[in-house]
Amino acid sequence: MKGKDMKRVLALTAAAVMLSGMTGCKGKDSGSSDTSAMPDTSGVSSAAEETTEEAAETGTAAPVTGTKEAVSDTDAVSDTKKAKDEKDSTVTTAADSSGEQALFEYNKDGAVSFNEPAEEQSDSDLIEAGQALFRSACETDWSFTVGSPYELDMSRYLENKFGWKFYLVTTPGKNSIADIEKDYYKVFSDRYPTALSEVFMEDGSNVYSLNGERGINNYYQYSQITEITSRTEDEIFFNVRNYYDNSAYGGPGPYEQDEEFSAVIGSDGVWKAGKFRLPY
Numbered sequence: 001m002k003g004k005d006m007k008r009v010l011a012l013t014a015a016a017v018m019l020s021g022m023t024g025c026k027g028k029d030s031g032s033s034d035t036s037a038m039p040d041t042s043g044v045s046s047a048a049e050e051t052t053e054e055a056a057e058t059g060t061a062a063p064v065t066g067t068k069e070a071v072s073d074t075d076a077v078s079d080t081k082k083a084k085d086e087k088d089s090t091v092t093t094a095a096d097s098s099g100e101q102a103l104f105e106y107n108k109d110g111a112v113s114f115n116e117p118a119e120e121q122s123d124s125d126l127i128e129a130g131q132a133l134f135r136s137a138c139e140t141d142w143s144f145t146v147g148s149p150y151e152l153d154m155s156r157y158l159e160n161k162f163g164w165k166f167y168l169v170t171t172p173g174k175n176s177i178a179d180i181e182k183d184y185y186k187v188f189s190d191r192y193p194t195a196l197s198e199v200f201m202e203d204g205s206n207v208y209s210l211n212g213e214r215g216i217n218n219y220y221q222y223s224q225i226t227e228i229t230s231r232t233e234d235e236i237f238f239n240v241r242n243y244y245d246n247s248a249y250g251g252p253g254p255y256e257q258d259e260e261f262s263a264v265i266g267s268d269g270v271w272k273a274g275k276f277r278l279p280y
Contacts, residue, residue, distance in 0.1 A: 103115060148169075184196060219246040
């Protein structure tokens, strides 16, 4: 296998395993009455799962290797629909047998980091990296705006003008919305505004989380980046296509909706999500 092909396979394998911790960019299973995203481990090899779980327990990164058989073209297209309820695992790509590094990887925070200059890569490689970042953005945004990534005291809360309850965050070191933003901006760029002020409140000494458990669109299936639409010196804009299918609910059948997604490239070469909307 040529070095370029191996790089692509390693990157796709890492992305597929990273997705095993996601719940945000996945459609709801047909026939379920639960409005939360349902875990679905189809398409993720048991060996990869075991390795990732081991890493989560030990706090170390799980090296991922793969072959074309392990990650098919179908997997690459539909992987935003696959999810596994597993948190806090760190996934990085690994060198192949020749010692050559993968083109890009997830860093410890879930952002995308290139091992070679991104500006020298082909559009197809950049799209693959954009897809990986989009998955991580989905997981992160879902965690912060739908549920809560923090420990909560459900007996202590504030209410906003609509009567919504915001519960006390008890995770050490999280005392303000500014503290929350620091975590969010590990995957997202601060170039764009966030909706965190809508799902977190503070009272001067503590911060509170809505923990709303918002429902999702029953028709949503998966998302796929289709092309690069424009680029600047430090930002790449992509078209992301969200796929829906309401035929199981008596509707006319599959349909698509395009959105703009961007990757902001830091001075350190790390890609963070810029313009983004969680598909639902």
